[in-house]
Amino acid sequence: MQPRPIALKILDFVSVILLAISTYLALFFAPTELVMGEVQRVFYFHIGTAWVGLLGFVIAAIAGIAYLVTKNMLWDRFELAAVEVSTVFFFITIALGSIWARPAWNTWWTWDPRLTTAAITELIYVAYFMLRQGIEEPEKRARFGAVYTLLGGISAPITFMVIRLFRSIHPVVIGAANASQEKMSMTSDMKTAFFFALFAFTVIFIDMIWHRLRLSSLEEKVEQLKLNSLM
Amino acid sequence: MFLLETTPDTSGYMILGYSVFFITMTIYIASLYIRNRNLKRDLEMLESIQAEEAKPKKKK
Numbered sequence: 001m002q003p004r005p006i007a008l009k010i011l012d013f014v015s016v017i018l019l020a021i022s023t024y025l026a027l028f029f030a031p032t033e034l035v036m037g038e039v040q041r042v043f044y045f046h047i048g049t050a051w052v053g054l055l056g057f058v059i060a061a062i063a064g065i066a067y068l069v070t071k072n073m074l075w076d077r078f079e080l081a082a083v084e085v086s087t088v089f090f091f092i093t094i095a096l097g098s099i100w101a102r103p104a105w106n107t108w109w110t111w112d113p114r115l116t117t118a119a120i121t122e123l124i125y126v127a128y129f130m131l132r133q134g135i136e137e138p139e140k141r142a143r144f145g146a147v148y149t150l151l152g153g154i155s156a157p158i159t160f161m162v163i164r165l166f167r168s169i170h171p172v173v174i175g176a177a178n179a180s181q182e183k184m185s186m187t188s189d190m191k192t193a194f195f196f197a198l199f200a201f202t203v204i205f206i207d208m209i210w211h212r213l214r215l216s217s218l219e220e221k222v223e224q225l226k227l228n229s230l231m
Numbered sequence: 232m233f234l235l236e237t238t239p240d241t242s243g244y245m246i247l248g249y250s251v252f253f254i255t256m257t258i259y260i261a262s263l264y265i266r267n268r269n270l271k272r273d274l275e276m277l278e279s280i281q282a283e284e285a286k287p288k289k290k291k
Contacts, residue, residue: 038244039242041245046248096251099248099251218271222274225277225278226277
């Protein structure tokens with residue numbers, strides 16, 4: 001395997017620094033929200049992880065289309081990397097949302113449209129790994145995976161839009177559709193922590209995708225050698 | 232909670248939230264590292280097997 005390129009080493013370092021700054025901004029720089037108290041601080045990482053989680057699912061769908069068109073296995077590796085990293089981030093989103101909900105809504109979980117679609121989205125992508133595990137032939141696995149992520153990708157915009165289209169107790173951070181929806185208002189320091197978290201998580205996401213891609217190419221190499229030794 | 236006049240103490244939930252985040256990220260990064268290490272071992276082993284097979288067999 002190729003040694004870690006210098007650009008990836010720099011990206012690793014930048015990611016750690018950005019995560020540290022984002023943690024500082026969320027925990028110490030942003031003011032305490034008067035109604036919810038300290039628990040509101042999980043909101044910065046909740047939104048940051050949700051953003052890259054849903055972005056990754058959309059990217060995986062695009063990679064799936066690219067694979068179906070070109071039949072290039074690089075797109076399959078990219079799709080797998082995007083789904084795996086996004087599934088981890090989206091799991092964190094759901095966990096943080098549940099922790100925030102306990103003091104805010106007096107329950108860990110409720111079958112609100114946003115929570116329901118988020119849970120379904122996560123389960124769709126957990127099932128994606130089961131699908132891949134069940135198929136041995138690499139081309140067939142890539143083809144099935146591509147079609148699956150293409151269909152699964154629809155769940156990402158639905159999850160994003162559901163609180164804007166249906167009655168929901170989940171707050172709308174950006175662009176409430178009507179006046180009856182609960183909309184979060186932020187001070188300028190809160191906005192700084194919020195937008196910095198979005199930026200930091202985007203960079204961390206790219207860094208993790210790169211690492212996962214390198215792992216996939218190593219997996220492919222080992223799989224190829226195993227096949228060769230069997231012949 | 233929203234009818235309270237003072238800000239409630241919800242710092243325990245905040246600590247729980249950030250703990251969940253950092254623990255999950257640590258587990259995932261560790262899984263990437265362990266899978267990478269195991270695959271490198273497999274690769275070395277397979278390459279050494281192939282190198283052995285490629286060597287011409289000596290006649291007794």
